[in-house]
Amino acid sequence: MPDFTLLAVFIPTFLFVSITPGMCMTLAMTLGMSIGVRKSLWMMAGELVGVGLVALAAVLGVAAIMLNYPQIFATLKYLGGAYLVYLGINLWRSRGKFALSAEPGPSPHPMALISQGFLTAVANPKGWAFMVSLLPPFINVEHPVAPQLVALLSIILTTEFACLLLYASGGKSLKALLNRGDNLTLLNRIAGSLMAFVGLWLAFGG
DSSP, X not given: OOOHHHHHHHHHHHHHHHHSOOHHHHHHHHHHHHTOHHHHHHHHHHHHXXXXXXXXXXXXXXXXXXXXXXXXXXXXXXXXXXXXXXXXXXXXXXXXXXXXXXXXXXXXXXXXXXXXXXXXXXXXXXXXXXXXXXXXXXXXXXXXXXHHHHHHHHHHHXXXXXXXXXXXXXXXXXXXXXXXXXXXXXXXXXXXXXXXXXXXXXXXXX
């Protein structure tokens, strides 16, 4: 286990970073608005796997290599960003499985949501850079690394999941506030704009 003094610093630090609006949190709010919190859990599962892999890679030193070869990110960034922009345009036009409609339609496939969350987490160079700078100082190499890593990853994933739920619930509350027949188009356009924004942020923000 990490030193409790270090944990007392690490927990509020990561909580602050996690709850700050970013790509994953914006995506969670958008999906909470368009498909609801329960269905958004699939996206959260993919995002948490991605965050866990990035954190693990940071501790193992893989992230340092990845950051020296930014072309590795390029394909993931642009493809992932283009896909999110495409979904955002469809939402704006009130089309596709993510769009709100007075008539219930087919839901997005769970694997599509998992992939969406995973790509958003893994293809974010800023996330890699943050993990590289944050995690290693909290690892004491004089003690077994595995128990420390398990403890830190547990804190990271629990905190991230709680923040994703908070943002998705906020999106659902916004939907409930505006969810009248005349406002469905407005809701779709808000969600579509946010989705496209996340896509552009993913592609060009790093």
